[in-house]
Amino acid sequence: MTVVESTPFVPVQTRSERPTSFEPEDFGTPTGREVNWKLSDVRRLAPLFVDEETEVGDDLAVTYDVDAIESYLVESTGHDVAPRGEIFEPEDVVAAIAWKRCANALHVRIPEGETVAEPLVARIAGQGEGRHANAHIVLEALPGSDATIVLEHSGSAAYAQNVEILVRDGARLTVVSVQEWDDTAVHASAHQAVVGAGAYLKHIVVTFGGGAVRVNPSMRLAGEGSEGDMLGLAFADAGQHLESQVYMHHEGVSTKGDVLYKGALQGEGARTVWIGDVLIGQDATGTDSYEKNQNLVLTDGTRADSIPNLEIETGDIAGAGHASATGRFDDEQLFYLQARGIPEEQARRLVVVGFLMEIVQRIGIPALEERLAADIEAEIARGAGLAPASRAGA
Template identity: 75%
Template sequence: MTATDTTPAALGTEAAIAAPIVPIQTRSERPWSFEPADFGVPTGREVNWKLSDVRRLAPLFVDEETETGEPGIDYDVAALTERGLLVESSGHDAPVRGEIFRPEDVVSAIAWQRCANALHVRLPEGKEQAEPAIVRLHGTGADRHANAHIVIEAMPGSIGTVVLHHSGSARYAQNVEIVVRDGARLTVISVQDWQDDTVHASAHQAVVGEGAFLKHMVVSFGGGVVRVNPSMRLAGHRAEGEMFGLSFADSGQHIESQVFMFHEGTETRGNVLYKGALQGIGARSVWVGDVLIGRDATGTDSYEKNQNLVLTDGARADSIPNLEIQTGDIAGAGHASATGRFDDEQLFYLESRGIDEEEARRLVVIGFLMEIVQKIGVPEIEARLAEAIDEELRRGAGLAPASKAGA
């Protein structure tokens, strides 16, 4: 186990008895390893698992060969091959793979070990892609286990968008390694449009070079348990990063994102905004946002915010923003979190203009979530998500104002 390790095994039996185990206090001290055995099986008491649905995620904790025969995930990358955007990536030592990626939990370590070959998407140097590069990943069955490592690399001066679109059913462990070279401008959008029997855990790790820009978006609607944890390291001078998220959890769904933005370079700029809506018994969303401004990150300007709209009784949203600042020479830093019900004044305004209550509620939710949808910049995806939001709301038609349920 690399980095900070305070487990009894690391301390030794006698030391563990003599000294209390000190929990990891900051996101930057989290240990990492490429070996699954170094992590052990999560119990739900660990800092990065305590809000997760470990019972339903348990199949992804097993380190074993996946079944032979029909693959758990079908990849549709024919269009990328035609455009020359795919790069051969065979073996764990392939170029770029592992350049910045470090597994921080057992699921990520298993995916690293069990997926020998990566899917490597590269945007050519100095060129702008007129159309987004869309990778369609379709799960072939909830009983099929699949592991994946995906590399997205934007070469210096390149401009483009890469979309990971997930559908079907699967038990899917996924690593996504994102490298934005100096001067590049990249947008990465991960859409989780799974069937309700899917279990999906994904770790996205990104580094942004000098004068480069990365917009990272996580959009989660479908799936039984969806855990997409993105981290972004603004390493270069004047690197910029935006991290946006949108989720809609229905009855029995667990949608989670633990977000980390690390300001490492000087004069970096960062913005994090995640929004979620929840309806139905057992609907659950978890958002943990960590921002670290490093010792040398002078001139940093950073802000993070999470907002959740709870539509019915029986739904729960957990929201935990954290901000760690190691230098006082910054332009600004802040964080905010809010979870609540419908705004009665907004409803009154709409109803006073002849709109019935159900339609008024629908318009309020759409207006709340569309702020994120409109940041995507891909008309095809924006239109599909607008339809998905409307479908979710009509599925829960007749939403009544919640009385006292805790959020």
């Protein structure tokens, strides 16, 4: 009798091992059991799993206001036009469909050595609930340049988006993605960035609106002495699912990275998901890295998932660590404020604002910071009548 030994199935455990493909069929349709979908709202994201043409007549599901960045736009027609695809590799079926169905990229290029004083803002507006659109965006900062690019999302649509970020040697770039969708919008976006030698990237994700929003950024600190900050802020109301799976890969020597995401939740069914992965590669000696996620639960009936992961392949590093915390209001903070004559409702507002503004104040764009501060106040006011949380979310 011949004994046939079968190889046991071993699920993918680390972010660096995930398969990539430009072919949607290689991934199949997510069921919610896959490692990168098990905490996602697969039911609401399902329209983005369909591989089909998205244009309806002559109207597009999403419009782009790019007047503010027109002088920095570069024609990019076709899948093979460089630098599109230089570093981007789809990690899931949504990114693969967006790659396949969007032949022409929106390419923003900052010229070598140029410092752009004002932020470059692209406004992306959904034109109707359920209307489906795919996009590929390339943000490129040439050597020695310095700029800030903001992607603002509003309206409603089922919108799949790939963002490819190239920070060349010695460049400094800030990328801010703001999600202020209507509650009926569905949005999944994959941001993939590479940072060259002596270069710096600050990447910020701010999500207030949308029914189900999944923005997954990854950053490769590839060049020697490269640095990166990955910052995020989410405020989930009743029924909202706001998610980010964050990946920082230290590849070069003497790289430095910081990951800080914060979330607030209020209302029945509000949910945030944060999964943070940091990989310090075997050649990344002298690395200094830290990641942290904090969530503030404002009412019962919410859920915050927070999973930090750290993988180190070399012992010659300056430092590395990670932390995660989810909880309700700090009673001592509230007591301190109330003991000084501040009413409880106002004290709670001050605590929430102080907690979230740490991210907002690091954006570096005064007008946008002021607007987001107002959005935070509006979110707090919207939940003012809800009962405070008696315990932390699961």
